[in-house]
Amino acid sequence: MKNKNKMRNKLAIYLRSAVLLCCLMALPKSVFAQNNVIDEVIWVVGDEIILKSDVESLRLQYLIDGKKIDGNPYCVIPEQIAIQKLFLNQAKLDSIEVSESAIIRQVDMYMAEYLKMFNSKEKMEEVMNKTTSQIRRDLRNSLREGETVKMVQDKLVGDIAVTPAEVRRFFQDLPQDSIPYIPTKVEVQIITQLPRVSLAEVDDVKKRLREYTDQVNSGEMPFSTLARLYSEDLGSAMKGGEIGFMGRGMLAPEYANVAFNMQEPGKVSKIVETEFGYHIIQLVEKRGDRVNTRHILLKPKVSDEDLTKSTNKLDSLANDIRDEKFSFGEAALYLSDNKETRNNSGLMPNPYDGTSRFEMQALPPEIAKVIEKLNVGDVSNALTMIDDKGREVCAIVRLKDRIQGHKATITEDYQNLRDLVIAEKREAILHNWIVKKQKETYVRINDGWRECEFEYPGWIKD
Missing domain, CATH: 3.10.50.40 (Chitinase A; domain 3)
Known part of the structure; x- marks a missing residue:
C-alpha cells in the first residue's frame, strides 16, 4: 500500500505541477541561472528539446520557494518537463486548443499580482529582466501550455464512475496512519461591484x-x-x-x-x-x-474617486446586512455584479472540485486575508481585488461556514474520499498512458543525464 501511495503521490506531483512548470520556465534565465552554466540541449522528446538552463531555472526556483525535490533534481526535473512535453505533443495530434479569452484573463491576473509584488512596473522589469510586453507574452504562452496539458489529461481520462461500495472499500483498506487529514475549509459568500467608469x-x-x-x-x-x-x-x-x-x-x-x-x-x-x-x-x-x-x-481607467464611491457604497450595504435590513443572499441577488454567484446567494463556487468549499490557500489572497479574521456569519468591510477577468472590483464577503481540519471519516467526508478514489483511478490511467507513450516517442538523453533512477524507466531505450 505504501509503495502504491508513493507512486500515486509522485505521479500526482508531476501532473499538478504542469502549469507551475510552464510558468517557471517563462521566467528569464538570467534571474536564476548561474554564471558558469553553459546552455546545451540535454534531452530530446519527440521534436521538442529540454535545455540545461530550463532545468537550472526550475531547480533554483524550487530552492527559492523552499520546496523539497524528492530525489536528484537533475533527474527529477528533466523527467517532469519530459512528461509535460508528451502531453503537449498529444495536444498537437488531437488539435486541442484552449480559449484565448480565458488565457488573457489569467495573464491579467498574474500581471496584477506581479505589479503588487514589485510595487512598480519599472521594478518588475528590472528584477525579471524583461519588458512588460515580454513578460505578458511569455506568461501567455506558458499558461496556454499549462491549460493545454490539463485539457489533454481530461480527454484521456474521460468520466470516471465510482460506486459507494468502492469508496467504503477504499476507506476500510487504508491503514490508520494513512487516513487523510481534511484541512480546514470555508464557504464564502461574495458581493462584487464594478466601479462605475465615468x-x-x-x-x-x-x-x-x-x-x-x-x-x-x-x-x-x-x-x-x-x-x-x-x-x-x-x-x-x-x-x-x-x-x-x-x-x-x-x-x-x-x-x-x-x-x-x-x-x-x-x-x-x-x-x-x-x-x-x-x-x-x-x-x-x-x-x-x-x-x-x-x-x-x-481599457477605460477607474479613477480613485470612482473606486472610493464603490467602497463606500459597499460599506453602507454591509452595515445594512449586519442590521438585518435584508440578508446577504438577497443583497447579492439584486446588487452584485458577479453573474456566477448572485443567483446562488452570493456563494462562491470552487472551480477545482465543483463544491462551494475552499481551503484557505485556494481563495483569492485578498479574500483569504479577510476571511481568516471573520467568525461564521460575519460580513467584512469593503475590499478591492482583481477579478478573474483582470478587472479591479470592489467586494464584501461573508463567512458562511468554517469546517475545522480533522481526520477523514466515511460519514462526514464521503465526497472527499470519493474524490481520492477518482484521483487514484485518474492517476492510474495517466500513468499507463505515459508508459505507453514513452514506447512510441523518440527520446534522446545526453551522456551525464542518463544515470538516474527515473520514475518511468522507459526513457532509456538503448
Missing part, C-alpha cells in the same frame, strides 16, 4: 479608437503599427495586434460575432465592447471555421 473616460477611449480607425482607413498608419504602439493587450500588441487563427468558442462572444461577420481583409470594424474593454478589429484571413484577426484593445 462617461467621459469611456467617450475618451472610443474617441481614440475612432482616431486609430481613421488613420488606418486614410493610409496614414498601418493597423499593426498602431496596435504595437497603443493596444493594451500587450501579448498580441507585439505581433501588431494579431491573435492568430481562432475558433468562435475561443473568443469573447461579442468579439467573435463581429470577427466572423467581417468579409473583407484589411477592413476595420466598428468599436466592440467585451468584458476586457473596447476593441477595434481588422480581419486578416478566414479559413473555414477559423478566423485570424488583429485588434487594438483599450
Whole structure:
C-alpha cells in the first residue's frame, strides 16, 4: 500500500505541477541561472528539446520557494518537463486548443499580482529582466501550455464512475496512519461591484479608437503599427495586434460575432465592447471555421474617486446586512455584479472540485486575508481585488461556514474520499498512458543525464 501511495503521490506531483512548470520556465534565465552554466540541449522528446538552463531555472526556483525535490533534481526535473512535453505533443495530434479569452484573463491576473509584488512596473522589469510586453507574452504562452496539458489529461481520462461500495472499500483498506487529514475549509459568500467608469473616460477611449480607425482607413498608419504602439493587450500588441487563427468558442462572444461577420481583409470594424474593454478589429484571413484577426484593445481607467464611491457604497450595504435590513443572499441577488454567484446567494463556487468549499490557500489572497479574521456569519468591510477577468472590483464577503481540519471519516467526508478514489483511478490511467507513450516517442538523453533512477524507466531505450 505504501509503495502504491508513493507512486500515486509522485505521479500526482508531476501532473499538478504542469502549469507551475510552464510558468517557471517563462521566467528569464538570467534571474536564476548561474554564471558558469553553459546552455546545451540535454534531452530530446519527440521534436521538442529540454535545455540545461530550463532545468537550472526550475531547480533554483524550487530552492527559492523552499520546496523539497524528492530525489536528484537533475533527474527529477528533466523527467517532469519530459512528461509535460508528451502531453503537449498529444495536444498537437488531437488539435486541442484552449480559449484565448480565458488565457488573457489569467495573464491579467498574474500581471496584477506581479505589479503588487514589485510595487512598480519599472521594478518588475528590472528584477525579471524583461519588458512588460515580454513578460505578458511569455506568461501567455506558458499558461496556454499549462491549460493545454490539463485539457489533454481530461480527454484521456474521460468520466470516471465510482460506486459507494468502492469508496467504503477504499476507506476500510487504508491503514490508520494513512487516513487523510481534511484541512480546514470555508464557504464564502461574495458581493462584487464594478466601479462605475465615468462617461467621459469611456467617450475618451472610443474617441481614440475612432482616431486609430481613421488613420488606418486614410493610409496614414498601418493597423499593426498602431496596435504595437497603443493596444493594451500587450501579448498580441507585439505581433501588431494579431491573435492568430481562432475558433468562435475561443473568443469573447461579442468579439467573435463581429470577427466572423467581417468579409473583407484589411477592413476595420466598428468599436466592440467585451468584458476586457473596447476593441477595434481588422480581419486578416478566414479559413473555414477559423478566423485570424488583429485588434487594438483599450481599457477605460477607474479613477480613485470612482473606486472610493464603490467602497463606500459597499460599506453602507454591509452595515445594512449586519442590521438585518435584508440578508446577504438577497443583497447579492439584486446588487452584485458577479453573474456566477448572485443567483446562488452570493456563494462562491470552487472551480477545482465543483463544491462551494475552499481551503484557505485556494481563495483569492485578498479574500483569504479577510476571511481568516471573520467568525461564521460575519460580513467584512469593503475590499478591492482583481477579478478573474483582470478587472479591479470592489467586494464584501461573508463567512458562511468554517469546517475545522480533522481526520477523514466515511460519514462526514464521503465526497472527499470519493474524490481520492477518482484521483487514484485518474492517476492510474495517466500513468499507463505515459508508459505507453514513452514506447512510441523518440527520446534522446545526453551522456551525464542518463544515470538516474527515473520514475518511468522507459526513457532509456538503448
